[in-house]
Amino acid sequence: MQIGKLIISAALALSVSSCAGLQGNEQLKANSATLINFKQDSDSGTKVAQLMCFKRHLAPYTEIDRNLSPAAHDIFIRVVDYSYMNPALRNRTQWGGIVRQGSYIMLKAPLTAGQIVTIQRRDKDGKSYIWLQDKLTGKAITDAVYTTLQSQFNIDSDYLDKECAKGSV
Structure with a gap:
C-alpha cells in the first residue's frame, strides 16, 4: 500500500514539475525572439542557411529553434550546399554528405520579444539571396543580401569563432 502511494506521489510531482517547465519555456519564448534556420532537401543534396554563431561562439548546425534577446543584432549566417556521397544517408541526423560550396x-x-523569425534563402543566377522574415506576418524584416557560394570557403573554426565574437548573437 505504501509503495502505491509513493508511486502516485512521484507521478504527481513529475507532472507538476513538467507543467512548470513548459510554463518556463513558454515564458522564455514570450520574452525572446525565436530564430528558425533554413533547410531544403533534394535528391542530390541539402541547401542550408543557418545561424552561424550563438552566445558569440561558433554554433554547430541544429534544427532546434534558437531564442535570442530582443534587440538590434548583427547576425552571422552560414550559407552551405551539401552533396551526398551516399544518397541513402540523406535522412539521417548526421549529414552523410560533404560540403560542396558555401x-x-x-x-x-x-x-522583438515574442517574434518568430525564419531565415529565408532563394537561389537565382548563381547567387544565394538571404533575408530574415517574420513567420507570422510573412514580411521581410531585413533586406535580401546576396552571396556567391564558393567551392573553397573558410571553414577554419578558430577564425570563425573570432568572427562570432564580433557579432551580437
Missing part, C-alpha cells in the same frame, strides 16, 4: 554573410536585424 559562404558567410551578416544581416543587421531588429528583433
